[in-house]
Amino acid sequence: MKLLTRKAEQWLKEFNITSDEGFWFEQFSASYPSKLEAALDYITALDDTS
Structure with missing residues (x-):
């Protein structure tokens, strides 16, 4: 989680x-x-679609 x-x-x-x-x-x-929490969700979603 720290890396994310x-x-x-x-x-x-x-x-x-x-x-x-x-x-x-x-x-x-x-x-x-x-914004950090939103960015965490956004980054996670982007990674899931890769």
Whole structure:
């Protein structure tokens, strides 16, 4: 879980809020207690589809 958390933290630092993905993530993360929790779910979902 630590690796996944670090991956999510890194993704949050690097993602472009003005991109389509960034705009979508802003909307997606609004229903989560924190952006980190939303990023964890998002990263997990992306990994599951690989």
